[in-house]
Amino acid sequence: MYLKLDEGLYLIGSGLYGLSNWKDCSVYLITDGYHSGIIDCGAGMDDELIYRNFLETGIAPETVEYLFLTHAHGDHAGGAVGLKQYFVNAKIVTSAEEAELLENGSDEELGLVMAKAKGAYPPDYAYRHTSADLIVVDGQKMILGKMEVEMLVVPGHTSGSVLYLFSKDEKAYLFCGDYIFLRGVIGLLNCPGSSLEGFRKSLPRVAQMQIDALLPGHREFALRNAQRFLEMAAKNIISTTLPPVM
Numbered sequence: 405m406y407l408k409l410d411e412g413l414y415l416i417g418s419g420l421y422g423l424s425n426w427k428d429c430s431v432y433l434i435t436d437g438y439h440s441g442i443i444d445c446g447a448g449m450d451d452e453l454i455y456r457n458f459l460e461t462g463i464a465p466e467t468v469e470y471l472f473l474t475h476a477h478g479d480h481a482g483g484a485v486g487l488k489q490y491f492v493n494a495k496i497v498t499s500a501e502e503a504e505l506l507e508n509g510s511d512e513e514l515g516l517v518m519a520k521a522k523g524a525y526p527p528d529y530a531y532r533h534t535s536a537d538l539i540v541v542d543g544q545k546m547i548l549g550k551m552e553v554e555m556l557v558v559p560g561h562t563s564g565s566v567l568y569l570f571s572k573d574e575k576a577y578l579f580c581g582d583y584i585f586l587r588g589v590i591g592l593l594n595c596p597g598s599s600l601e602g603f604r605k606s607l608p609r610v611a612q613m614q615i616d617a618l619l620p621g622h623r624e625f626a627l628r629n630a631q632r633f634l635e636m637a638a639k640n641i642i643s644t645t646l647p648p649v650m
Contacts, residue, residue, distance in 0.1 A: 425450035439549025451486030474581025476505035495537035501564025503536035515595035559602030588636030611638035
């Protein structure tokens with residue numbers, strides 16, 4: 405089961421939409437038919453189902469060249485180990501800050517201790533560590549088939565979250581993990597690495613991007629007219645009133 409969001413854009417995993425394990429973030433597939441990337445990998449408790457959802461799209465597994473991780477939290481990166489076993493050509497991509505957590509982060513550093521305390525993960529959930537294959541820096545660009553990808557490394561939700569801006573078919577798709585959501589909501593948490601100061605530093609620059617679609621790691625997505633949500637968040641962050649948070 406999957407959701408086709410646009411030409412070459414699919415949702416292949418999601419706890420919210422019942423596509424995979426309840427703990428999975430939104431797992432996106434973007435492709436030009438010959439070159440593909442998967443954005444975020446879920447929590448690692450339903451890897452096979454995410455893969456089966458992928459197969460139903462009709463896209464060949466060997467076209468997947470990258471597993472793009474927005475950050476290292478369990479619901480986004482815990483499935484990287486499992487999905488890489490299915491997508492054997494794929495490289496795991498993230499920032500240096502998130503790569504360190506992905507490989508060596510303790511449960512406390514990953515926010516798991518606090519998340520389990522509120523019931524956000526099963527008590528026996530075990531994070532599966534792995535190493536990144538490609539470390540990206542802020543402003544780096546790459547070409548993936550007919551698509552251009554720009555990476556922005558931004559503090560806020562975590563110290564080194566990565567936003568992936570895909571230019572495809574004259575549209576700009578921003579995969580933003582838990583950094584920002586619709587209606588200008590930001591992903592500020594009470595856990596290590598998450599800071600309001602990070603958002604104050606990064607949001608004004610993020611709002612300078614011109615996007616069509618906003619594709620967060622949770623909740624709803626917007627396929628058109630999404631630029632306004634970036635601008636709303638940037639406007640909120642300069643006020644003395646705390647901005648709306650997830």
